[in-house]
Amino acid sequence: MKYQIVGGAGLHRSETKTVDMMVKQLPDSWFGYAGxxxxxxxxxxxxDTLIITADRLLLVELKxxxxxxxxEGGKWLQNxxxxxxxxxxxKREHALRLKD
Incomplete structure (x- = not known):
């Protein structure tokens, strides 16, 4: 996958590591925009990342x-x-807003 960082602030270090892994492992025909x-x-x-494939758009939230x-009850718990x-x-709300 190829990608371009478009946000002025760039990515957090952990996000950069994840995007680098996606670049190596996802198909070369896919393109991503980060930030x-x-x-x-x-x-x-x-x-965080919008990935464009031949037949869909993927919104990816990096954590x-x-x-x-x-x-639990609409909230995520860590430990x-x-x-x-x-x-x-x-991301679901974002996808619905982008669709409109």
Whole structure:
């Protein structure tokens, strides 16, 4: 996969490591944009990585979490401590907004 960093702030170190792994392991025909900020009528959205394939767009949220990860009541917990709103829910909302 080829990719381009488009955000002014760039990527966090852990995100760079993950994107480098994706570049090596995903098909060469795929292209990714990292560090995107997209604005619509509802405000701005931070998209860690947008991957373009032949037949779909993939929104990827990168996290440097370890330990015991669980999901409870709409929140993700790391080692029993709240980590906030589900990254899945956030990316789903972003995908629906981009679709519109």
């Amino acid at each position: 995107l900020v997209v604005t619509d009528s509802q405000g701005s959205m931070e998209i 440097e979490w370890n330990g015991n990860i669980t999901y 029993g401590k709240p980590r906030g709103k589900s990254p899945y829910q956030i």
